Amino acid sequence: MTGKTLQQLSSAELRSECSARGLSVSGSKSDVYVRLEEHLRESGLVPENVRYLATGLAFRQIALTFRISKTAVSSIVIEICKAIWKILKEKHMPTPTIADFEKIAQEFYENWNFPNCVGSIDGKHIRIKCPKKSGSMFFNYKQFYSIVLMAVADANYKFIMTDVGSYGKDSDGAFPLRTYMMRPYPRRLLNDENKSYFNYRLSRARMTIECAFDIAAAKFRILQKSIETKVDNADHIVKAICMLHNVIIDLEKKE
Numbered sequence: 001m002t003g004k005t006l007q008q009l010s011s012a013e014l015r016s017e018c019s020a021r022g023l024s025v026s027g028s029k030s031d032v033y034v035r036l037e038e039h040l041r042e043s044g045l046v047p048e049n050v051r052y053l054a055t056g057l058a059f060r061q062i063a064l065t066f067r068i069s070k071t072a073v074s075s076i077v078i079e080i081c082k083a084i085w086k087i088l089k090e091k092h093m094p095t096p097t098i099a100d101f102e103k104i105a106q107e108f109y110e111n112w113n114f115p116n117c118v119g120s121i122d123g124k125h126i127r128i129k130c131p132k133k134s135g136s137m138f139f140n141y142k143q144f145y146s147i148v149l150m151a152v153a154d155a156n157y158k159f160i161m162t163d164v165g166s167y168g169k170d171s172d173g174a175f176p177l178r179t180y181m182m183r184p185y186p187r188r189l190l191n192d193e194n195k196s197y198f199n200y201r202l203s204r205a206r207m208t209i210e211c212a213f214d215i216a217a218a219k220f221r222i223l224q225k226s227i228e229t230k231v232d233n234a235d236h237i238v239k240a241i242c243m244l245h246n247v248i249i250d251l252e253k254k255e
Contacts, residue, residue: 050244052077052222053220053222053237053240053241053244054219054220054221054222055221055222056221056222056224056225058228059073059074059077074229074233077237078229078233078236078237080240081236081237081239081240082236082240084240084243084244085236085239085240085243088243088246088247089243092243092246092247092250093159093160093161093162093242093243093246096118096160096161100160101118104117104118104119104154104155104160105117105118107154107155107156108154108155108205110155111155111156112155112201112204112205112208113201113204114201114202114204114205117155117205119152119153119154119160119161119209120152120153120205120206120207120208120209121150121151121152121153121175121181121209122150122151122172122173122206122209122210122213123148123149123150123151123171123172123173124148124149124151124172124213125140125142125144125146125147125148125149125168125172126146126147126148126149126164126223126227126234126238127144127145127146127223127225127226127227128145128146128147128168128226128227128228128229128231128234129145129226129227129228129229130145131145131230131231136169137167137168137169138167138168138169138231139168139169140168140169140172144168144226145168145226146168147164147165147166147167147168147231147234147235147238148164148165148166148167148168148170148172149162149163149164149213149238149242150162150163150164150166150172151163151209151212151213151242152209153208153209153211153212154208155205155208156208156249156253157208157211157212157215157249158212158245158246158249158250159212159242159245159246162239162242164235164238164239164242165231165235182202183202184198184199184202184203185198185199212245215245216241216242216245219244219245219248220241220244220245222237222241223238223241
């Protein structure tokens with residue numbers, strides 16, 4: 001039952017959770033579901049979801065704090081992570097338009113002296129608990145199990161696009177030279193001063209995505225330890241963190 005959402009709990013499981021909280025178990029399954037959902041909302045567990053992301057506390061510790069089951073905490077955290085992504089995406093990580101790309105390019109030029117750049121791209125290995133029967137699919141070159149977060153950031157460390165859930169064995173940063181993607185000149189060609197200066201400017205602009213990852217990991221310390229959930233749930237947790245990272249940046253801009 002661990003990792004199930006509230007909707008996935010059976011009628012007997014819902015009634016068991018209600019009974020454990022001293023709630024009435026009468027009525028249909030939908031009645032019991034609504035009763036349990038309202039109780040969880042009123043009990044203040046939404047802030048506890050943020051506490052989990054910010055500190056990486058184990059579900060067991062949060063369960064002891066609120067005197068509820070570990071299963072309920074797991075369900076609540078995943079439900080809220082899904083809601084964060086679904087509700088806030090259109091406002092804080094919308095699909096970029098041509099006008100958005102033009103604005104980003106202007107900010108890259110003003111802030112980092114790098115023209116015609118609409119984002120910096122990189123990947124990050126998110127440490128997870130070894131999934132069952134996964135072999136070496138999630139084992140990366142850094143010698144731990146992970147999923148890959150691939151993201152593009154703008155000139156202000158805000159995520160423009162994210163992709164979460166690739167196998168840890170996949171590379172997190174091998175990008176080929178393309179007409180739409182720049183990479184530094186190889187070291188053997190750096191006897192040319194212009195090429196060295198280009199590498200400096202490119203690396204300076206590319207720091208925005210590296211800083212975005214570091215800022216997110218500093219604020220949400222769950223990224224500094226292993227996420228001990230199913231892989232699908234780890235995806236939802238990482239997506240919620242990326243969204244909250246953008247929310248914080250947008251709110252700081254208004255101040």
